[in-house]
Amino acid sequence: MTKTLLTLPGDGIGPEVIEQVNRVIDALKSRHGLELSVETALFGGACIDAAGEPIQASTIKRAKEVEAVLMGAVGGPKWAGVAREIRPEAGLLNLRKEMDVFANLRPALCFEALADASSLKKPFVEGLDIMFVRELCGGVYFGKPKGVDTLADGTKIGYDNAVYTTAEIERVAHVAFKLARKRGNKVASLEKSNVMDSGLLWREVVTEVHAKDYKDVVLEHVLADNAAMQLVRDPKQFDVLLTDNLFGDILSDLAAALTGSIGLLPSAALGADGMAGLYEPIHGSAPDIAGKGLANPIAAILSLEMALRYSLDASEIADKLFAAVKAALEKGARTKDLGGELSTTQMGDAIIAEL
Incomplete structure (x- = not known):
């Protein structure tokens, strides 16, 4: 049975790094036989703008039904003045609690x-x-x-x-x-x-x-x-x-x-066996560089690697993805946070080339 990944791009650089994750998924499907259905939903400030709340009940419900959830980042100064209970970060805490991803x-x-x-x-x-x-x-x-x-x-x-x-x-x-x-x-x-x-x-x-x-x-x-x-x-x-x-x-x-x-480091949030896992890069939404093509997508891509390993029963493909990231770095691929000049998309290109 094909497994499902729900993506929540979020705010700031979140949509930019999740875009590279989607490109990597496409490469894994075409080159390495990955079978994965991908869905997306609004989250964080983007959801506040559209629906008046940081996450909708229907999104939480779906997050608990799929095998894995991968988010970008949430928050930013645009929503600093909203009530605490509907701030983007409140939506993230609510999602973690509702999914009961305790580890x-x-x-x-x-x-x-x-x-x-x-x-x-x-x-x-x-x-x-x-x-x-x-x-x-x-x-x-x-x-x-x-x-x-x-x-x-x-x-x-x-x-x-x-x-x-x-x-x-x-x-x-x-x-x-x-x-x-x-x-x-x-x-x-x-x-x-x-x-x-x-x-x-x-x-x-x-x-x-x-x-x-x-x-x-x-x-x-x-x-x-x-x-x-x-x-x-x-x-x-x-x-x-x-x-x-x-x-x-x-x-x-x-x-x-x-x-x-x-910008290099992923994370996984896991619950009881058989429950959906929540995956996210540990960087924030970085509103100061959002939209400039400067974000390092590696943390988000390695969050996908963790999802493949822990929730999607695709550890061999996860190994290939990790090796591709490692090889791209060994060949000198660098975004500006690492002293290089590659854009977000160009770093995605370098990793995909290694796949």
């Missing part, structure tokens, strides 16, 4: 050809291959109560609640440990158990899951602030990094900078 896989991989492009010296990043497993549907982004209230004296108080249950921690911990067994067999669990009760529960539950089912995997507990320092001091000491929602958001972006450009 966010964010690789930080330094391609050999780009080791000199990192902000760190080459010996520290050459061969870097680490994976964040970030809990995506709980924590401070979703905890209740939250809000901004006006106090009796007229001043305001803003608050967010960092909440985790045992079950939420257990299920993402299982993902991290199982993934580690296929990689370097080592997990670093990051939290702030020294000052946060939710972090203390996180450490306790991860320890229990490890002791019960994964004693063969090396487990290390690292405070999140120390992990930030270690990522710029010696990033290759890590293999799989297990984090909550907030720390995973921050630290995976830090790790992305080590690879040469945030």
Whole structure:
């Protein structure tokens, strides 16, 4: 049965990078026998403009029916003044929650050809291959109560609640440990158990899951602030990094900078077996360069590679796509974020040529 990919181009550079993804899909179909049906829907600010909300109920329903969803990026200054509950980012959080994609896989991989492009010296990043497993549907982004209230004296108080249950921690911990067994067999669990009760529960539950089912995997507990320092001091000491929602958001972006450009890195958000996965480049909508043909499409193309691998049962084709990206970079293909001169479309051309 032909599988279906739902694309949500979004805002800013999102439509530009998704356009290159569609070109790659066409090449994979014609040259490598990929069987895939592709649909598209409005998302983010584009959906606010058209329908008054960042994502429509019909889109969420369809996202839960297909095998995989691939988005570009959402948001931008145009929608900064809309109510918080209908901002583009609210649509993204709602989509993640409704799809229940609780495990966010964010690789930080330094391609050999780009080791000199990192902000760190080459010996520290050459061969870097680490994976964040970030809990995506709980924590401070979703905890209740939250809000901004006006106090009796007229001043305001803003608050967010960092909440985790045992079950939420257990299920993402299982993902991290199982993934580690296929990689370097080592997990670093990051939290702030020294000052946060939710972090203390996180450490306790991860320890229990490890002791019960994964004693063969090396487990290390690292405070999140120390992990930030270690990522710029010696990033290759890590293999799989297990984090909550907030720390995973921050630290995976830090790790992305080590690879040469945030425009290189994809992500996958996975739920229970048999459920649709959500895939997206980790860069933002970059409104300052939108429409200029400057965006690096590699992160979006590698997000397709992850979708092929984890949701679309096409791992051999995923291998071919990854190899094509690697070969294009080895032959000097570079967009401006990597010090080159290629446009978004030209980088797509270079990768397609390698297919």
